[in-house]
Amino acid sequence: xxxxxxxxxxxxxxxxxxxxxxxxxxxxxxxxxxxxxxxxxxxxxxxxxxxxxxxxxxxxxxxxxxxxxxxxxxxxxxxxxxxxxxxxxxxxxxxxxxxxxxxxxxxxxxxxxxxxxxxxxxxxxxxxxxxxxxxxxxxxxxxxxxxxxxxxxxxxx
Amino acid sequence: xxxxxxxxxxxxxxxxxxxxxxxxxxxxxxxxxxxxxxxxxxxxxxxxxxxxxxxxxxxxxxxxxxxxxxxxxxxxxxxxxxxxxxxxxxxxxxxxxxxxxxxxxxxxxxxxxxxxxxxxxxxxxxxxxxxxxxxxxxxxxxxxxxxxxxxxxxxxx
DNA sequence: TTATCACAGACCAAAATGATCTGCGATAAT
DNA sequence: ATTATCGCAGATCATTTTGGTCTGTGATAA
Ligand code: SF4
Ligand code: SF4
Numbered sequence: 580x581x582x583x584x585x586x587x588x589x590x591x592x593x594x595x596x597x598x599x600x601x602x603x604x605x606x607x608x609x610x611x612x613x614x615x616x617x618x619x620x621x622x623x624x625x626x627x628x629x630x631x632x633x634x635x636x637x638x639x640x641x642x643x644x645x646x647x648x649x650x651x652x653x654x655x656x657x658x659x660x661x662x663x664x665x666x667x668x669x670x671x672x673x674x675x676x677x678x679x680x681x682x683x684x685x686x687x688x689x690x691x692x693x694x695x696x697x698x699x700x701x702x703x704x705x706x707x708x709x710x711x712x713x714x715x716x717x718x719x720x721x722x723x724x725x726x727x728x729x730x731x732x733x734x735x736x
Numbered sequence: 737x738x739x740x741x742x743x744x745x746x747x748x749x750x751x752x753x754x755x756x757x758x759x760x761x762x763x764x765x766x767x768x769x770x771x772x773x774x775x776x777x778x779x780x781x782x783x784x785x786x787x788x789x790x791x792x793x794x795x796x797x798x799x800x801x802x803x804x805x806x807x808x809x810x811x812x813x814x815x816x817x818x819x820x821x822x823x824x825x826x827x828x829x830x831x832x833x834x835x836x837x838x839x840x841x842x843x844x845x846x847x848x849x850x851x852x853x854x855x856x857x858x859x860x861x862x863x864x865x866x867x868x869x870x871x872x873x874x875x876x877x878x879x880x881x882x883x884x885x886x887x888x889x890x891x892x893x
Numbered sequence: 894t895t896a897t898c899a900c901a902g903a904c905c906a907a908a909a910t911g912a913t914c915t916g917c918g919a920t921a922a923t
Numbered sequence: 924a925t926t927a928t929c930g931c932a933g934a935t936c937a938t939t940t941t942g943g944t945c946t947g948t949g950a951t952a953a
Contacts, residue, residue, distance in 0.1 A: 580821040581738055581856070582828050583849075585911065588839065595845050607929065616838045621912060627931065640920040641928035656852070664737040671739050681773045682745065688752050688868045692740075697815070698859050699738070706852055711845045742942065764898065778943060784900065797951040798897035 583660075589617050590625050590663050591656070595711045597635070598651035607644030625663055632662030650709075657703035666705070669696035740817075746774050747782050747820050748813070752868045754792070755808035764801030765886075782820055789819030814860035824860070826853035 582626055593611050600606060612619040626645055630637045636648040637710070647654070660667050670692045672680040752791040757763060765783055769776040785800055787794045804811070817824050827849045829837040837843070861880050 580744075580817055581742070581826060583826055584737070584909090585828065587737075588828065590846050591849075592839060600867045609929085615842050618912060620914080623930075624932090630746075630930090637930060638920095639918080639930045641922070641926095642921080643929050645930090660737055667737045669738060669740055671742065671745065682749060685772050686749065688748055691863070691868050691870070692748075695859060695863055699856055702852060702855050706848070711848050713848070727800065741940095766898085775943060777945080780899075781901090787899090794899060795951095796899045796949080798895095798953065800898050802899090873943080 584664055586621065586625050586663050587660055589615070589622050590629060590659050591708065591711060592617070593622065593626065594629070594634070594647075594651075594654060594659065594708045597645065597647050598654075598708050599712050602650065605638060605644040605646045605647050610644075628662050629659070632658070634658060634662060650651075652707050652709045654708045655704045656706045656708070656711075657700060659708070660703060668701060669693075669699060738824060739818045741821055743778070743782050743820050744817055746772070746779050747786060747816050748865065749774070750779065750783065751786070751791070751804075751808075751811060751816065751865045754802065754804050755811075755865050756869050759807065762795055762799075762801040762803045767801075781809060783851050786816070789815070791815060791819060799850050809864050809866045811865045812855060812861045813865070813868075816865070817860060826850075826856060 592615050593606070596611060596614070597606055598605065608623045609619055612622045626635065629635045630645065633648055635645045635653050637643075637645055648710075656685070657667065670689065672683055672686070672689065749772050750763070753768060753771070754761065754763055765780045766776055767775070769779045779850065783792065783794075786792045787802065789803060791811050792802045794800075794802055814824065829840055829843070829846065
């Protein structure tokens with residue numbers, strides 16, 4: 580439930596690597612895929628989407644590859660999510676124009692859920708790929724909510 | 737991406753209804769399903785899970801149904817999520833015991849992602865089904881992050 | 894006794910996701 | 924000019940997840 584897709588994981592790994600290798604370091608798909616044991620073809624597709632979204636710059640040539648197009652601080656996790664998987668939404672209803680949800684007319688929980696969604700999106704926007712490679716102490720703009728829980732929360736998958 | 741499942745939606749709708757009908761108002765599956773146009777069989781299953789999780793009380797008899805087992809303020813969205821769909825996790829890797837993720841050993845983004853996850857879980861825990869039926873102004877404990885975005889964010893479903 | 898409710902699990906269909914395969918186009922090195 | 928190396932694009936397939944259906948059992952108040 581609420582799990583990030585594998586493609587997003589791949590994207591974050593790749594971007595984090597590129598962020599560490601400097602602003603204009605060039606990495607190619609094969610190398611990244613090999614390093615992280617990612618199927619090259621699928622990573623290639625992911626990178627293409629990141630490129631289309633304007634997050635990275637492609638260099639289509641031998642010894643080419645990809646480099647960051649904007650600073651690592653400017654690339655939020657939300658932007659990566661949106662680039663790779665499309666618009667992010669907690670609630671499965673659409674906006675006012677088309678209402679495919681069978682419960683839409685009777686629904687009385689939409690407003691608070693959208694509010695919750697905005698909060699989550701805010702967090703996703705606040706976390707940049709620059710901060711992915713840094714230690715917890717360096718994180719800024721995101722409050723640590725782990726104290727609410729007795730111990731680190733884990734998950735299956 | 738990051739969408740709640742339909743079953744969770746059903747659960748939230750039902751719980752919100754029950755919360756509004758008072759602490760010991762009894763609602764049965766057929767009525768709720770009819771009101772919200774939910775397939776009765778699937779709602780039945782959802783309610784059973786909520787019952788097993790101790791969130792609601794079943795009354796197995798004619799004129800029976802379900803009633804809240806604990807106060808509406810005590811039932812967080814996170815508890816509903818967990819009851820209906822199992823453990824919630826942003827990252828798809830598991831804890832240290834079993835590592836099915838092929839990238840686990842090389843992964844250097846786990847820690848910040850788990851932190852992000854905890855933040856999201858905190859929000860889900862902070863929102864109770866009591867607040868689902870209330871207007872935005874009444875919401876407490878959850879900051880409104882919508883100001884970050886120019887206009888309400890929508891999504892496809 | 895019986896109608897009404899919850900309980901349980903098998904079962905199936907559709908959609909989302911992960912992954913593979915094939916061919917094309919750009920370009921720098923030779 | 925040729926060629927090897929890279930990205931670009933799409934169709935296609937397998938697996939998993941999800942949503943939904945079907946059938947039958949058990950509890951209990953009227
Ligand atoms: S039930 Fe309400 S919140 Fe959920 S998808 Fe439908 S309209 Fe949106
Ligand atoms: S890539 Fe890292 S964060 Fe993602 S699932 Fe694997 S171990 Fe977890």
